[in-house]
Amino acid sequence: MEIEVCNRPSFAHLRAKLSPGEVIIAESGSMASMTSNTNLRATWNGGFYTAIIRKLFGGESLFVNEVSSTSGMAEIMLTQPTPGDMVAIKLNGTEMFLESGSFVACTPGVSMSVGFAGFASIFGGEGFFRLKVGGNGTVWIGGYGAIVERELTSELTIDSGHLIAYETTVSLTGGLAGGLVSSFLSKEGVVMRARGPGRVYLQTRSLDGLATWTNRFLF
Amino acid sequence: MGEAEQFDGGIFDASLEGGRAAAVIRFRTGCVEARVASGPCYELPYAGLRIELGGHSGRVVFLRGAAEGRVIFSEAKGFLEAVRERGGMTVEAAHEAVTSGINRDRRRGRGLWLIAAVVLAGLVWLIPLGLRAGVDGAVASMPKSVDAQLGELAAMEISRTGPTVDDPRAAAFAQEVVDKLVAVLPPEEREYAFKITVVENAQVNAFALPGGRMALLTGLLKRADNADMVAAVIAHEISHVTKRHGLRHMVRSLGVVAGLQLLLGDVSGVAAVLAQGATLAVITNYSRDHESEADAVGMQMLAKAGFDPAAMPAFFEKLKSLDASEMPKGLEWISTHPDHDSRIAALRALLPTAERGKAAVLKNSFAEAKAAVKGD
Numbered sequence: 001m002e003i004e005v006c007n008r009p010s011f012a013h014l015r016a017k018l019s020p021g022e023v024i025i026a027e028s029g030s031m032a033s034m035t036s037n038t039n040l041r042a043t044w045n046g047g048f049y050t051a052i053i054r055k056l057f058g059g060e061s062l063f064v065n066e067v068s069s070t071s072g073m074a075e076i077m078l079t080q081p082t083p084g085d086m087v088a089i090k091l092n093g094t095e096m097f098l099e100s101g102s103f104v105a106c107t108p109g110v111s112m113s114v115g116f117a118g119f120a121s122i123f124g125g126e127g128f129f130r131l132k133v134g135g136n137g138t139v140w141i142g143g144y145g146a147i148v149e150r151e152l153t154s155e156l157t158i159d160s161g162h163l164i165a166y167e168t169t170v171s172l173t174g175g176l177a178g179g180l181v182s183s184f185l186s187k188e189g190v191v192m193r194a195r196g197p198g199r200v201y202l203q204t205r206s207l208d209g210l211a212t213w214t215n216r217f218l219f
Numbered sequence: 220m221g222e223a224e225q226f227d228g229g230i231f232d233a234s235l236e237g238g239r240a241a242a243v244i245r246f247r248t249g250c251v252e253a254r255v256a257s258g259p260c261y262e263l264p265y266a267g268l269r270i271e272l273g274g275h276s277g278r279v280v281f282l283r284g285a286a287e288g289r290v291i292f293s294e295a296k297g298f299l300e301a302v303r304e305r306g307g308m309t310v311e312a313a314h315e316a317v318t319s320g321i322n323r324d325r326r327r328g329r330g331l332w333l334i335a336a337v338v339l340a341g342l343v344w345l346i347p348l349g350l351r352a353g354v355d356g357a358v359a360s361m362p363k364s365v366d367a368q369l370g371e372l373a374a375m376e377i378s379r380t381g382p383t384v385d386d387p388r389a390a391a392f393a394q395e396v397v398d399k400l401v402a403v404l405p406p407e408e409r410e411y412a413f414k415i416t417v418v419e420n421a422q423v424n425a426f427a428l429p430g431g432r433m434a435l436l437t438g439l440l441k442r443a444d445n446a447d448m449v450a451a452v453i454a455h456e457i458s459h460v461t462k463r464h465g466l467r468h469m470v471r472s473l474g475v476v477a478g479l480q481l482l483l484g485d486v487s488g489v490a491a492v493l494a495q496g497a498t499l500a501v502i503t504n505y506s507r508d509h510e511s512e513a514d515a516v517g518m519q520m521l522a523k524a525g526f527d528p529a530a531m532p533a534f535f536e537k538l539k540s541l542d543a544s545e546m547p548k549g550l551e552w553i554s555t556h557p558d559h560d561s562r563i564a565a566l567r568a569l570l571p572t573a574e575r576g577k578a579a580v581l582k583n584s585f586a587e588a589k590a591a592v593k594g595d
Contacts, residue, residue, distance in 0.1 A: 092235070093256060094229055094241055116276075151238070167239075169231075170274065171277060171279075197281065197290050197292075
């Protein structure tokens, strides 16, 4: 199996080459192109019930695609809806929470479930539940803009909408960026404070920011 | 607890690929040991061990060594207790610091739950108030024809109570009392078609349907001492009509949708409910505040029309004095009405405020009306 992230960071996509017997799991709708010997099979996103729970609470797709080769070397190109980077995260038995929409693909050893991410996770704007990946393998995530990896040593304040993935050892608390007035005037509003040990992945653009910027020209 | 006890967790260490890995954690003599799947074993001595809580759930236990870098963690149940047990005196202070933090959080948590409970209780108390205001608003916006329509639907209830007394002495007397009382109503309240029927029934009772139809039971006529007492009960019933208590009660119990249906002239839904025999209960089982309002408004009406307002508390005194065995049905009426003594007291307190009009002179005699009705 040979998987690489191409055209980084602005318009990243995954190019996966699979020999017979090799499988990767890809987010449904992410396929941009594939060779004729590629087999694409839709499966429940981690089993029937898990898939439904994930759809309801995690905002994830009901199905994922199991990509394999029928004969010889198959090649598939996987993309994400937003312009931006993709990164590979190697899981060593450790677990991570992914914000909805950031999952692109993973190797079969990765387990996917929905986990309660704590009450403070509501400040991330995605509800209380997150896609939780664990096990051993590699997961590829995508973001809007570049993706920045931060190993937490002290507390890090993150604007909601920029956090796309974090390890389960990271604690998040919600709060205001500053005082009540300055939070409003600085337009930073509600933020999250992340505390380690653990790693967080941030996207350098947020869709909320894009929407706000675009709205000025619409209304 | 033996050496064999182990916990699932993980370790952060610079020497690991990626800096972290899942690990199986065991407590040895003198140190905590984390073994990763690839084989190597990492240790943290109990001496200088720092314990922290954190992670996504706030329940992940982190063990840090004196030197920076290596962290062993687990979210497994019983892990924190195991640290205390196996680490002994060496970790006591660190363990104490964490557990006191947990207890503080629990206390704070309990405080938050208490606040939440108080807020919830407040909402539970406020919602009915809001609904009541909504119902009153909805009823006020409905035309008077809705009352009449509802009254028509329930009119059969009058005949169900007993046979109509046709004797003109009784019927004319009752209607004259009604007319005298209605004459003092403000013009907009006079629009209802007030019509009373004398019905043969031993109950000491009278009732009104929305829209102005009323029934006076012969039991009441028999038991009343004078025309003023009869007028007192009728004034109370007329007040139920003018204050639209029937419609209010029905909208309260059946919902605003039923009220809107009536407003739109669609009586089918309400008719269906009434046909199920719930009629009187739905329409005339007034709440206490409605009864008190009808008492107060009725007394003013009674006095203004020239009757003796003292007849109203006197009537209730009379009802109270009726023996339960002699008049069980009478007590049934009492049971749906406000507590007798407090009601009489409230009415007496209102007496000084009642402005009495010119004494009413009735063409029809009360004595003859009383004589006209049968039964005890």
